[in-house]
Amino acid sequence: MLYHLIVLGCQMNISDSERVRSVIEQMGFTHTDKEEDAHLLGVLSCSVRQKPIDKVYSRIYKWNRIKAKRNVLTFVSGCVLPDDREKFLKLFDFVFPMSELNDFPKMMKEYGVASPLSLQTTDAEIKIEDYFNQKPVQSAFKPVKIAAKNSKTTLPSNKDIFQLWKTQPNYQSDFEAFVPIQNGCDKFCSYCAVPYTRGREVSRPSAEIVEEVVQLMKTGFKSITLLGQNVNSYGLDCENEILFAQLLEAIGKEGEKLNDPSWVYCTSPHPRDMRRDVVESIAKYKTLGKQIHLPLQSGSDQVLVKMNRKHNLDRYRESIQYIKELVPQATLFTDIIVGFTGETEEQFQSTMNSFDEFKFNMAYIAMYSPRPGAQSFRWEDDIPKETKKDRLKRLSEKLENISLHYNQELMGKEMTILVRTTERKTGYLSGHNEGKIVTRIISKDPSLIGQFVKIKVTEVSGFSISGELVENTAVNSRKTIEAKV
Amino acid sequence: MYHNIHKIEKISHLNDSTFILQIERRDLKFTPGQHLVVGKKDDKEFRQYSLYNGINDDYFQILVKEVENGLVTPKLKNLKEGDEVEINGPMGYFTLSESTRKNLPVVMIATGTGIAPFKSFVVSYPELDYKLIHGVRTAEEAYDKELYAKDKYILCTTRDDKGTVKGRVTDYISTKTFHKDTQFYLCGNSEMIFDAMEILKEKGFSANQMFAEVYF
Numbered sequence: 030m031l032y033h034l035i036v037l038g039c040q041m042n043i044s045d046s047e048r049v050r051s052v053i054e055q056m057g058f059t060h061t062d063k064e065e066d067a068h069l070l071g072v073l074s075c076s077v078r079q080k081p082i083d084k085v086y087s088r089i090y091k092w093n094r095i096k097a098k099r100n101v102l103t104f105v106s107g108c109v110l111p112d113d114r115e116k117f118l119k120l121f122d123f124v125f126p127m128s129e130l131n132d133f134p135k136m137m138k139e140y141g142v143a144s145p146l147s148l149q150t151t152d153a154e155i156k157i158e159d160y161f162n163q164k165p166v167q168s169a170f171k172p173v174k175i176a177a178k179n180s181k182t183t184l185p186s187n188k189d190i191f192q193l194w195k196t197q198p199n200y201q202s203d204f205e206a207f208v209p210i211q212n213g214c215d216k217f218c219s220y221c222a223v224p225y226t227r228g229r230e231v232s233r234p235s236a237e238i239v240e241e242v243v244q245l246m247k248t249g250f251k252s253i254t255l256l257g258q259n260v261n262s263y264g265l266d267c268e269n270e271i272l273f274a275q276l277l278e279a280i281g282k283e284g285e286k287l288n289d290p291s292w293v294y295c296t297s298p299h300p301r302d303m304r305r306d307v308v309e310s311i312a313k314y315k316t317l318g319k320q321i322h323l324p325l326q327s328g329s330d331q332v333l334v335k336m337n338r339k340h341n342l343d344r345y346r347e348s349i350q351y352i353k354e355l356v357p358q359a360t361l362f363t364d365i366i367v368g369f370t371g372e373t374e375e376q377f378q379s380t381m382n383s384f385d386e387f388k389f390n391m392a393y394i395a396m397y398s399p400r401p402g403a404q405s406f407r408w409e410d411d412i413p414k415e416t417k418k419d420r421l422k423r424l425s426e427k428l429e430n431i432s433l434h435y436n437q438e439l440m441g442k443e444m445t446i447l448v449r450t451t452e453r454k455t456g457y458l459s460g461h462n463e464g465k466i467v468t469r470i471i472s473k474d475p476s477l478i479g480q481f482v483k484i485k486v487t488e489v490s491g492f493s494i495s496g497e498l499v500e501n502t503a504v505n506s507r508k509t510i511e512a513k514v
Numbered sequence: 515m516y517h518n519i520h521k522i523e524k525i526s527h528l529n530d531s532t533f534i535l536q537i538e539r540r541d542l543k544f545t546p547g548q549h550l551v552v553g554k555k556d557d558k559e560f561r562q563y564s565l566y567n568g569i570n571d572d573y574f575q576i577l578v579k580e581v582e583n584g585l586v587t588p589k590l591k592n593l594k595e596g597d598e599v600e601i602n603g604p605m606g607y608f609t610l611s612e613s614t615r616k617n618l619p620v621v622m623i624a625t626g627t628g629i630a631p632f633k634s635f636v637v638s639y640p641e642l643d644y645k646l647i648h649g650v651r652t653a654e655e656a657y658d659k660e661l662y663a664k665d666k667y668i669l670c671t672t673r674d675d676k677g678t679v680k681g682r683v684t685d686y687i688s689t690k691t692f693h694k695d696t697q698f699y700l701c702g703n704s705e706m707i708f709d710a711m712e713i714l715k716e717k718g719f720s721a722n723q724m725f726a727e728v729y730f
Contacts, residue, residue, distance in 0.1 A: 111558040184551060184560065184602045215605040217562060219730065224551070225560065229605055265607070301607075334708045337728045339607075341711070343721030404730050 032058040033067035037084060038075025040296065042107050044207035044256050045127050046073055047198035049106070054199060056134050065095070073107035073127075076226050078398055082113060089120045102137070106130065108226035110402040111184070128190040128212075128228075185228035187213050194233045204251045204479035205449070210238050210276070211257030215266075216299060218326075219337045220366060222402035223258055230259060230266045235276050243283050246291050251447050251481060252318075254294045255280075261298035261307055273298075274306035281314025292318035292447070292463055297364070300325070300340035303348040305355075312355040319356055320465045323348060324364035328383030329376035332369055337404070342383065349387055360390040360435075360464030367424060368397045368417030370408045377420050384427050390435055390466065391492070392428050396421055429491035436466065436489035443485045443499055446470060448477045462494075469495035519555055522597045523573055528657055532627065533591060534566060537574040537599060544569070544604035546634040547699075547727075551602035552576060552586075554593070559585040564630040564701070564727065565604060568637035574601075577630040577657065608699070608727040615639050619693050623683050623710055625649040625702030628729050632701065633658060649683035649706065652676070684709045692717070701727040 032053050036046040050060065053069065061067050070092045075081040085105060092103050104123035117124045123136055190212050200206050213228045214221075238255070245253050255276075257263065263273040271279070280293055293316050298307070300323055311317045323345070327333050330341045352359055365380060384392070396417040399406045446468050448460040458470040458477055470477070470484055484496035524536035537552075546569055553560035563576035580587045593599070608631060614620065615635075622632040622644060629648050636642065647668045650656060653676035656669050670686050671677030679686055687710060692698075698714055700707045707726045714724060 111560075115558065184553075184600060215607075219728070229602065330711065331704075331708045334711070334726065334728060335704045337704075337730075339726070341721050341724075343715075347721070407730075 030058050030069070031061040031067045032069035032071065033061055033064040035064075035072040035084075035088060037073060037081040038077060038108065040207055040254065041209065041212075041256050041258070042073045042075060043201075044198070044209050045107065045130075045193075047200055047207070048193060048196040049073065049127075049130060050199040050201075051196055052130055052133055056137070064092075067101065069102045069104070070095075071104040071106070074105055074109050074113070076108040076110050076113070076222055076400065076402070078395075078400070085113075085117075086120075089117075093120065102140075104133070108223070110222055110226055110400075112401055126185050126228075128185070128187055128193055131189070131192045131196060185213075185226060187228040187231040190231055191233070194237060200250075202479075204249065204447070205254075206245050206250045206252075207254050207256050208238060208241050208245070209233060209257065210255045210295075211260055211263050214258040215262075216259065216301070216339060217337060217404070219335065219404035220369065220397065220400065222400045222406075225402045227258060230262055232263050232265075232267055232270055235264075235271050235279065238276065239279050239283060242280050242293065243287070246284065246287050246316075250291055251479065252292050252294070254296060256296065258297070259299045259302065260295045261302040261304070265302070272306075273302070274304065274310045277307065277310035277317055278314070281310060281316050284314060284316025289315045291316060294318040294320060294322075294465070296322045297324055298322070300338070300345045300348055303351075305351045308348070308351040308355050311359070318465070319359040319463050320362065321352055321356070321359050322362040322364075323352075325380075325383060325387075326364060326366050327369065327372070327376070328380035329372070330379075332372055332376050332379075335371065336366075336369065342379075346386075358464075360466060361387060362391040362465070363387070363389050363393075365392050365394045365424065366397050367394060367420040368412035370397065370399075370405055370411060372397075372412055381424060381427055384424065384431060388431050388435065389428060390432055390464065392424070394421055394424055394428070433489065433491045436491075436494050439466075439486045439494055440489055441486060443483055444496075445481050446484050446496075448480055448482055450478060451475060457495075467493040469493065471495065471497045518601065519598050520574075520601050522593050522595055522599060524595060525591075525593060529654055531580040532655070532657065533578055533580075535576050535578055535590060535593065535599075536567075537576070537601065539572055539574045542574075542604060544574075545609045546638040547609035547631045548604040548606045549608075549631075549727075550574065550576065550604055552590070553600050554586070554589045555598040555600050557586075557589065557600075560600070560602070561586045564606075564608075564628075565634050566630040568634060570638070574604075577627045577633075579627045606727075608701070608725060610635060610639065610642075610697075610699075614697050615642050618643070619696045620644045620699060621647065621692060621696050622699045622701070623647045623649075623687065623706075624700075625683065625706045626655065626729070627657075628702030628727070629657060630701070631727060632699070633661065635699075636662060647683050647686060649702070650677070682706075684713060688713045692719075694718075696723065698724045699726075700724065702729050704728050704730070 036042050058069055072085050072088055074085045095101055103121045105117050105121045106125050106127050211232050213230045214223045215230045217224050261273045264270040333341055399410050444462050446460045446462050448458050450459050452459050456473045458472050460468050462468055483499040485499050486494050486496040488495045521538045523538055526534040549562045549564045551560045551562050566577045567575040578587055578590055580591050624632055632646055645666055646662055649670045651673040653671055669677035670679050670683045700710055711724055
């Protein structure tokens with residue numbers, strides 16, 4: 030029996046998908062890239078923008094047309110707003126929050142279908158092979174049979190998330206991994222609906238996180254990213270848990286014991302909780318990647334208040350000062366929204382000025398779009414699309430100039446690069462340095478993918494650098510290669 | 515417990531548009547300044563409300579102003595004792611640390627129902643060295659003003675002259691001086707919060723002395 034899974038949205042969904050695959054495969058399904066061949070079709074939804082939600086609807090309409098010809102099972106999980114959830118209940122066979130993933134086999138059984146592996150013991154009404162082989166007996170848009178157990182309430186609950194975290198993930202790479210450390214958001218930024226899709230902030234037990242990270246380091250993973258909606262709010266929801274700085278320290282110490290075999294990153298922190306001790310930990314331990322992603326969203330205090338960001342420019346500036354003082358080599362990434370409701374040209378100019386001040390290496394710049402469920406959805410989206418596009422363009426150009434200036438300083442320098450993939454057009458290898466600057470490696474040797482190599486930078490552009498291999502051999506241990514530099 | 519269905523214990527109408535909803539607390543803990551996400555049971559719309567009760571009360575209270583044609587507040591206003599709401603929380607970090615409330619002067623600046631978390635501060639922490647500056651249109655919006663010591667509560671009214679002073683809270687703070695160690699807590703609409711922060715910055719206070727909870 031085959032399954033097909035579509036993953037939309039952020040790294041958190043990618044991380045969750047590794048656990049979804051694990052649970053589905055434990056039920057006896059095998060992955061297929063071809064949705065037309067699959068018996069079980071699933072999508073992990075994202076509610077940050079409208080586009081992924083439109084994709085979910087597009088897929089389920091297609092899948093329900095398949096369902097008219099043969100029996101297939103469909104499910105949706107991930108970030109789903111209450112309003113969409115109600116609509117999905119009429120379209121999908123299974124609708125459940127990620128925190129209830131481990132109940133999926135039980136839900137399938139309650140649906141009346143045995144999973145392939147449970148055929149021997151199940152008391153389900155229909156064996157799965159019979160179900161998929163029989164002619165469809167239900168209309169394409171049949172009512173839902175199974176929803177999550179929390180369906181009696183509308184808001185998401187995270188009380189079962191601990192079970193999700195205990196599920197062994199089916200990592201989709203053998204050198205890059207995401208490790209969830211925290212889920213949910215209590216910040217309620219006015220443009221964002223995540224508190225209504227992911228629920229409250231809940232921290233994963235630190236011992237479990239450290240164990241997973243150590244295991245990944247020992248098995249050769251080179252890039253490990255600690256994930257959460259608010260990673261640096263880690264532990265604040267618990268009475269007996271360490272805080273984020275101590276968690277980083279614990280991971281840093283474990284990295285030291287293993288000769289720092291990996292780069293460990295985190296995303297995303299919230300400026301409100303970016304304390305000095307967090308930056309101190311990043312500075313102190315070699316294992317902790319010297320790249321910091323700190324979403325600013327706007328350079329105008331007035332807009333930040335309206336966004337309910339719970340930080341202002343001064344507080345953000347203070348965090349940047351810690352970074353510049355303690356980890357001057359760190360690259361700085363951010364997120365920005367342009368054209369937020371009521372954003373004046375002067376306020377946008379403050380964001381432009383903040384780029385001059387903070388010298389971001391990378392910024393993920395989005396044009397504001399109202400999200401159902403978010404506070405700002407009820408406000409007039411009064412900035413014309415052309416103005417938003419213009420601001421996006423101007424800010425992107427500024428970013429490129431700043432980034433180019435930084436990259437020019439790297440010319441001729443030797444550095445360690447993690448080789449990630451091959452460029453489709455040129456066939457050259459592609460990867461990134463410790464600061465996550467995209468790097469072309471002048472080599473077409475695919476055996477280097479997943480390895481650290483040393484390069485000398487020979488060319489730079491706005492958002493990337495390229496260089497020649499200094500040593501034409503893969504080096505598994507980062508420590509080894511750096512010792513040679 | 516992360517969220518659940520809770521019964522309404524009482525609803526008190528303070529005027530035509532504003533009311534206090536008393537919700538069963540059960541064993542949920544909270545820190546004054548935190549908020550709940552509240553919606554009518556089986557509804558899809560929710561809003562955040564700061565807790566209005568004291569830490570030792572065995573119930574939750576929220577202070578709600580009805581929004582004309584709103585999706586939530588008219589439904590909450592029509593609730594009766596024994597009806598149910600879905601809540602999520604308490605949550606949030608708009609709270610007073612022990613060292614602040616024991617050692618530092620606190621100035622709380624609110625507009626309208628933004629006074630809710632400050633009432634919770636005042637009734638929960640009798641030792642608090644505070645001034646409460648409350649901006650409203652008319653004096654009838656001075657909810658539960660008898661709870662605050664007269665010398666600590668400044669009512670700023672814009673449409674009548676029955677308050678302590680006539681004018682906006684921002685007009686008031688711009689004319690006053692505050693101790694250099696004062697911690698400022700601001701709760702209300704975003705325009706007031708931004709304007710107040712600008713005034714306080716001009717007076718030499720740093721961002722680390724200002725804490726805000728925006729009401730929309």
